[in-house]
Amino acid sequence: MQRINDTDRTESGISISSKEANSIGKKIWINECGGTVEGLTSWNKGEYFASLGIGHFIWYHKKKRGPYEESFPKLVKFLVSRGVKVPKFVFNQNCPWETREDFIRSKNSSKMIELRNLLYGTIPLQTEFILLRLENALPQMLSxxxxxxxxxxxxxxxxxxxxxxxxxxxxxxxxxxxxxxxxxxxxxxxxxxxxxxxxxxxxxxxxxxxxxxxxxxxxxxxxxxxxxxxxxxxxxxxxxxxxxxxxx
The missing domain is CATH 1.10.8 (Helicase, Ruva Protein; domain 3)
Known part of the structure; x- marks a missing residue:
């Protein structure tokens, strides 16, 4: 998929303008994170994984996996492909926090701040990443x-x-x-x-x-x-x- 310009038509024939993409990204950010920067790094009560970015992309730790799609590592690879420099601890790695309590205690740690800055600085690219997933969805569903x-x-x-x-x-x-x-x-x-x-x-x-x-x-x-x-x-x-x- 190409970067979203003034008006782009994706490979699946989805025409989307940069204005639409920005609006959609903002709405998803509000839905998942309340539109807050702090909400970009979350770990919901009762869950065993971190939820990151505007889409609350799932990131599992090494001790427990789950049935849901782990999308954060895919997002990281996408960001790297777009030339974004990502912290070493997120590239090809498991989530470094193994419990919600550990995650919350680390709220103001250097790693968490670095992660939050990465996510806040790449909101338009996260929207592109979600659009890319949508592009690929139709053939998967039909098959x-x-x-x-x-x-x-x-x-x-x-x-x-x-x-x-x-x-x-x-x-x-x-x-x-x-x-x-x-x-x-x-x-x-x-x-x-x-x-x-x-x-x-x-x-x-x-x-x-x-x-x-x-x-x-x-x-x-x-x-x-x-x-x-x-x-x-x-x-x-x-x-x-x-x-x-x-x-x-």
């Missing part, structure tokens, strides 16, 4: 489903890419809940990613109504996730619903 389902998913995807709001919806949700193609991201065999939402989304949606229809479908999918979860995830649903309201 994971039957011929019968492909037409509807393809149609709904491109209805959303036709508007600035729709592009925000797709970029935010893929960052929020993933593509939906990983077998490890399932409860009782049911996923909650972008693919699952596009599959159940109203196929009669218009370009104008598509963002709202996506939000309605996403709410159903996330409620299903909570019902199927092996542990109680009900505490998250209100926040998820509030986030989906920004898609309307």
């Amino acid at each position: 994971a489903i039957s011929d019968k389902s492909r037409r509807g998913v393809h149609s709904n995807f491109y209805k959303l890419t036709d508007t600035a709001k729709g592009k925000y919806v797709l970029m935010d949700y893929i960052n929020f809940k993933g593509e939906g193609t990983k077998k490890s991201e399932r409860y009782n065999g049911k996923g909650w990613g972008m693919l699952q939402v596009l599959e159940v989304m109203n196929r009669n949606a218009t370009t104008e109504s598509a963002p709202k229809e996506f939000a309605l479908a996403a709410e159903k999918i996330l409620i299903r996730r909570v019902k199927n979860a092996p542990k109680d995830e009900s505490r998250w649903i209100k926040g998820w619903q509030n986030r989906l309201k920004t898609y309307h």
Whole structure:
């Protein structure tokens, strides 16, 4: 993918202007971090990994991995490919903090400040990174489903890419809940990613109504996730619903 100029069309045919990209990046930053610099380095209560950058990209430590997509190392490689100098402790490394308590205690450490400065200084590139993930998502999704389902998913995807709001919806949700193609991201065999939402989304949606229809479908999918979860995830649903309201 090329750098976002005044108006770029990506390899997947997604046309996005620098103004749109900046606006979307800011919204994702608000959704994930409250739009704060401190929020760029987070470790949520009850989780066993750090959540970093505007997209709260996951970074696992060496003692415990998980089923979710580990996106922070991929972001680091992307930044390096763009000529960004990154701290040695983040390149090809596991998260140096092994517990949330350790992470919080290190809030004002030199490593944490260096990490926070890196993330604050690369917000536009992080937006590009999320767009790159979206570009690559459609072929992955289509290859994971039957011929019968492909037409509807393809149609709904491109209805959303036709508007600035729709592009925000797709970029935010893929960052929020993933593509939906990983077998490890399932409860009782049911996923909650972008693919699952596009599959159940109203196929009669218009370009104008598509963002709202996506939000309605996403709410159903996330409620299903909570019902199927092996542990109680009900505490998250209100926040998820509030986030989906920004898609309307």
